[in-house]
Amino acid sequence: MGPPPIVTGVSPKEGPPGTRVTVRGEFLGKSPTDLCGLTICGCDCLLSAEWKSSNKIIARSGPGKGRGEIVVTTRSGGKGTSTVEFRGYHEMIGPMKESAVWVEEAPLRKMWWGRRGLTPTTYQHDDPLGISIEGVEQKFPEDGLHKLFPGGSGDLSSENFAAGWFLLERHHATPFDDLRAGLAFLRRKVDGQKEGQLSFIKSNVGSVMEQLDTLAQLKERFEEDVEKQGQDPTIRLEGAIKESMSEANKLFEEVLSRRERADATRSALAVLQRFRFLFGLPGAIEKNIKKGDYDAVINDYARVMNLFGNTDVPVFKKVLAEVESRIVQLRDLLHRRLEEAPTSLEAQKKLIRNLVNLEVGGDPAWDAISCHSRHLTATMMQCKDSHIAQEQSALEDGGKTPKSSKNKSTSVPNQNTDWQACVPARVLLTEELADAISERFPDFWKLGQAYFTGELQVTVAPSRPQDFKKLVLAAISLFSGLLRAALMPHTLVRTPAAERASYGVWHSKGMEGLGPWLPHCLRALRQAYSSLIRLDLPSEALDIVASLIFDLRLHCMSTLLKQAGESVRQLHTQETWNIQFDGEHGGITHLPAECERVIAEALQLAKDSVLLSEHRETPLLESEVVQRDLNNLIQNMLLGFVEVLDKLALGSDAMAGDSPGVSQMIGSPAIYRVHGSDSVIDKGRGKDKESGPAWEVRLLSVLSNIEYTRSVLLPRIADLFARYQLPAQVGPLASVNKALTELDQRVLDAYLEQRSDPLVGTIEPSMYIGNFNWDAALKPADVRPYVKELLTNLISVHAEVHSISPGLVWRVLPQLVETVAEELARLMVCLDKKFNVHGTEQACADIAAIREAVKVYSTPTAEAFFDEALEAVPRLSDAQGKRNVESVLNNFRSRMKLQLMCFRDPKAPTVKNISNSV
Amino acid sequence: MKKPNQQPALHKVIMVGSGGVGKSALTLQFMYDEFVEDYEPTKADSYRKKVVLDGEEVQIDILDTAGQEDYAAIRDNYFRSGEGFLCVFSITEDDSFQATQEFREQILRVKNDENIPFLLVGNKSDLGEKRKVPLSEATGRAAQWGVPYVETSAKTRANVDKVFYDLMREIRSRKMEDNKPGNSRGKDKSKRKKLKCVIL
Numbered sequence A: 001m002g003p004p005p006i007v008t009g010v011s012p013k014e015g016p017p018g019t020r021v022t023v024r025g026e027f028l029g030k031s032p033t034d035l036c037g038l039t040i041c042g043c044d045c046l047l048s049a050e051w052k053s054s055n056k057i058i059a060r061s062g063p064g065k066g067r068g069e070i071v072v073t074t075r076s077g078g079k080g081t082s083t084v085e086f087r088g089y090h091e092m093i094g095p096m097k098e099s100a101v102w103v104e105e106a107p108l109r110k111m112w113w114g115r116r117g118l119t120p121t122t123y124q125h126d127d128p129l130g131i132s133i134e135g136v137e138q139k140f141p142e143d144g145l146h147k148l149f150p151g152g153s154g155d156l157s158s159e160n161f162a163a164g165w166f167l168l169e170r171h172h173a174t175p176f177d178d179l180r181a182g183l184a185f186l187r188r189k190v191d192g193q194k195e196g197q198l199s200f201i202k203s204n205v206g207s208v209m210e211q212l213d214t215l216a217q218l219k220e221r222f223e224e225d226v227e228k229q230g231q232d233p234t235i236r237l238e239g240a241i242k243e244s245m246s247e248a249n250k251l252f253e254e255v256l257s258r259r260e261r262a263d264a265t266r267s268a269l270a271v272l273q274r275f276r277f278l279f280g281l282p283g284a285i286e287k288n289i290k291k292g293d294y295d296a297v298i299n300d301y302a303r304v305m306n307l308f309g310n311t312d313v314p315v316f317k318k319v320l321a322e323v324e325s326r327i328v329q330l331r332d333l334l335h336r337r338l339e340e341a342p343t344s345l346e347a348q349k350k351l352i353r354n355l356v357n358l359e360v361g362g363d364p365a366w367d368a369i370s371c372h373s374r375h376l377t378a379t380m381m382q383c384k385d386s387h388i389a390q391e392q393s394a395l396e397d398g399g400k401t402p403k404s405s406k407n408k409s410t411s412v413p414n415q416n417t418d419w420q421a422c423v424p425a426r427v428l429l430t431e432e433l434a435d436a437i438s439e440r441f442p443d444f445w446k447l448g449q450a451y452f453t454g455e456l457q458v459t460v461a462p463s464r465p466q467d468f469k470k471l472v473l474a475a476i477s478l479f480s481g482l483l484r485a486a487l488m489p490h491t492l493v494r495t496p497a498a499e500r501a502s503y504g505v506w507h508s509k510g511m512e513g514l515g516p517w518l519p520h521c522l523r524a525l526r527q528a529y530s531s532l533i534r535l536d537l538p539s540e541a542l543d544i545v546a547s548l549i550f551d552l553r554l555h556c557m558s559t560l561l562k563q564a565g566e567s568v569r570q571l572h573t574q575e576t577w578n579i580q581f582d583g584e585h586g587g588i589t590h591l592p593a594e595c596e597r598v599i600a601e602a603l604q605l606a607k608d609s610v611l612l613s614e615h616r617e618t619p620l621l622e623s624e625v626v627q628r629d630l631n632n633l634i635q636n637m638l639l640g641f642v643e644v645l646d647k648l649a650l651g652s653d654a655m656a657g658d659s660p661g662v663s664q665m666i667g668s669p670a671i672y673r674v675h676g677s678d679s680v681i682d683k684g685r686g687k688d689k690e691s692g693p694a695w696e697v698r699l700l701s702v703l704s705n706i707e708y709t710r711s712v713l714l715p716r717i718a719d720l721f722a723r724y725q726l727p728a729q730v731g732p733l734a735s736v737n738k739a740l741t742e743l744d745q746r747v748l749d750a751y752l753e754q755r756s757d758p759l760v761g762t763i764e765p766s767m768y769i770g771n772f773n774w775d776a777a778l779k780p781a782d783v784r785p786y787v788k789e790l791l792t793n794l795i796s797v798h799a800e801v802h803s804i805s806p807g808l809v810w811r812v813l814p815q816l817v818e819t820v821a822e823e824l825a826r827l828m829v830c831l832d833k834k835f836n837v838h839g840t841e842q843a844c845a846d847i848a849a850i851r852e853a854v855k856v857y858s859t860p861t862a863e864a865f866f867d868e869a870l871e872a873v874p875r876l877s878d879a880q881g882k883r884n885v886e887s888v889l890n891n892f893r894s895r896m897k898l899q900l901m902c903f904r905d906p907k908a909p910t911v912k913n914i915s916n917s918v
Numbered sequence B: 001m002k003k004p005n006q007q008p009a010l011h012k013v014i015m016v017g018s019g020g021v022g023k024s025a026l027t028l029q030f031m032y033d034e035f036v037e038d039y040e041p042t043k044a045d046s047y048r049k050k051v052v053l054d055g056e057e058v059q060i061d062i063l064d065t066a067g068q069e070d071y072a073a074i075r076d077n078y079f080r081s082g083e084g085f086l087c088v089f090s091i092t093e094d095d096s097f098q099a100t101q102e103f104r105e106q107i108l109r110v111k112n113d114e115n116i117p118f119l120l121v122g123n124k125s126d127l128g129e130k131r132k133v134p135l136s137e138a139t140g141r142a143a144q145w146g147v148p149y150v151e152t153s154a155k156t157r158a159n160v161d162k163v164f165y166d167l168m169r170e171i172r173s174r175k176m177e178d179n180k181p182g183n184s185r186g187k188d189k190s191k192r193k194k195l196k197c198v199i200l
């Protein structure tokens, strides 16, 4: 059995019954006799069908109405189908209409009585309502009428005449008033006919009589005829018709045979055309394959298989085999191209469709998808291998390791020609992997989507969705794993060893210097992530990347904080001891500001890259573990600064520095000398950094810095944290505060020890200089020199402290005063009351002078010691003695006026107040 | 998920142009690889078959309309269903070229869409020696309308496939555009029209 007929064309596509219809298509029969059935709109038209070729049949449409199929049936192919439809409709038939079923009405000949004859009916010619419908072009759709009036008709002479149909058909555009007028007209006409029946006969009596006469005449003639011709008058007629028919046949025979020949030639030509197509096909296919016009090849192939698919002719078979072999080649070619490195998505889809159209076995679409996946994997793996090798060689080269700090700080140097060499291989890997994912993955995913939505017109095996998901997850996991191995190996510790190894083993040394690049890596990764998000991937896949990003952010943040901590710890090398004053806080060095800058920079960097969550990312600080880790890092960073201060004040380097003040203090105002030449400050700035200022000055500077750090820097840093929306770092700040307080105490102690020991130590030798004996004293005229030296030394300490931080004076001097008072008390007690009268007066005057001079800085403990000292001295016996003491004191006040002013309470308004209070 | 074996997409093409320019000849050549020498005026013919368009199986539906003036009144109805138009004239007959202007206007009026897929086709290119319509004039008009111009010969089959495939591609891309979410066809069309007005 050959292929079933298929009708693909009809001309015209609509018409009234009897329309000459040209039906075109394929396999419409091999010969006129092969055609055994033709229906148009369900009406059998075989009788009128004229078989022209296997592509063409001409027939007349039957009385079918509405749209319907054209079905051709052949003996060789069976019942066929059609892609087109024919619409039959019935036309209102008027004298002006050309119609296949038009009944010729011979016009009535002249009337015998010379009168105007009656026309058979007046239907169709005039409108029964007397309304002209000329010029009204629009017609009411006939289908609608059929629906509205099933079985009705608009034909006035029809049995099933439906008035509604008639009106809609002829007058659906006529205005209502006109219709009313028409009704009146019709009524008049009907009335006129009824009452006029009699008058009709009357007025036509002549005709009636004539008719009767004619009938009589007819009868006569008929009888005559019967007499002449016998009973059946039609026999002769029949003979005549037959004769004329055979005459006519003779006349047309020639024409008809010519036409038949023409038809035969035509179909032969068509056949030839087809053969030419067949024999030319192998060449055409090759040409088109070369041109890359696979569609044409496929179309041609489909056509040739239709036409010659089941031929028995050996020559055809041979050619077909040739065609087939080329098609096989094409299949292979297409398959190979599909497996090659994936090209554009559209090109791939086209290839797949071509393959499907070529009826290749298997599942080319799935092959393409898995090839895509393999390729993606291979790209990523290769990327990894090449970069590991690159880093390895860089490490071996040693010098070439990306250490150059210049390049580190400028995050992505682009103009620099050799920057490629400076960028760590892992960063390049990250960039390349991110690019690979954002470029290749979307095509892979879209191809999958096209596959499953049926866009590729292939059937999908039930296990495929699961397989595809696996491929997707595998690709994404690999991406994540490779990046983790390169950037954050510590996050892979729980991964099975084999899997871990597949992500690449990097040399641990390569992690150095990676820190500053992490934000850059994060940016690249985020770009890839956003391209994945746009694809609407299942969240299972997206989450893998999301967690990678989260870990990288965390890692980045800790690295930043660790770096900041390290920079802070390096700050001590930058101390210049250059004291700067601001109104409120006394003198500080630039170190606290440096510390603040380092921290602010780190936070700014963290904020720019890490802290803010982008689309579909987990907020970094939500997890408690993360917060605790970060807190530790922050605390560590801040404690770094405390360590720096500690090192600067009490470190071995610091103490090694010589302190000229200590050795030269005894007996000479050494500090004045040092201060006088401004050498403290000069040395601080000077080229000779190692020596720097005296240790005591350093201690004081550090003390001042500590104070500043506590009162100003820490609150500012807390503000910074708040500004960057890090949760208030209460824990770390408190412990840093504690560490500072503790350090403060130690530094202060060190300073006091450093200063008070020599100061106190000088009192005794100075007191007994020149073999002075309390028991053999002369009448006192002034306080003894040791008092003056003591006060001068105190003044120099005061000056030293004040020059760095006035606030510190209040912490240092009272302590010194206490030790001085204690020493005084000890010395007096040692004498065991061995004073002569003048000795007593002298001692009282000395003690009172000292006590009065340091009054402002005195403490209850100091007062107690002063009292103890006085107690150790025998009581002044008489008024003369008291006067002597008083005069000594007065003398002391006026001579030492300048020195005494140094101990004035800086907050007290005038000098007088002090002297008055004494 | 859609079924993979769905009915292929259907693209509805309408042949327009004066009588005798070769609309039917082009259609029959495209459909059946045959050339009809004798001229039989068309009333309205319908053809439909499957073809492979850029690797995708689609159906093309061709409505071959009447060029003769007698049938002009029924055109409106036919045009309405068309998704793309091949407006054919004969390069050997200037009247048929002038008439394309009217066809273009009627189509724009019925479709109410300036960007309807449309190709201007100069047929009978095999009769070069009898050319009456200069190539420049035809390309000029096409450029003015913003449509492609192609010369064909139904007799030699030159460019016959091209005009049908090119038109189908335009129809397809138009459909894809219209099918974009939030791009309902009706709304879009009126917008297009309005936009044009604003520019003018």
Ligand SMILES: Nc1nc2c(ncn2[C@@H]2O[C@H](COP(=O)(O)OP(=O)(O)OP(=O)(O)O)[C@@H](O)[C@H]2O)c(=O)[nH]1
Residues within 6 Å of the ligand: B017, B018, B019, B020, B021, B022, B023, B024, B025, B026, B036, B037, B038, B039, B040, B041, B042, B043, B065, B066, B067, B068, B123, B124, B125, B126, B127, B152, B153, B154, B155, B156
């Ligand atoms: N030489 C030549 N003759 C052609 C070509 N195309 C059509 N013809 C001839 O032109 C005449 C008219 O062709 P048709 O295709 O029937 O014209 P049409 O446009 O369909 O006309 P209507 O159906 O009346 O609108 C026929 O005799 C064809 O043989 C062509 O490309 N070259």
Ligand SMILES: [Mg+2]
Residues within 6 Å of the ligand: B023, B024, B025, B040, B041, B042, B064, B065, B067
């Ligand atoms: Mg025609």
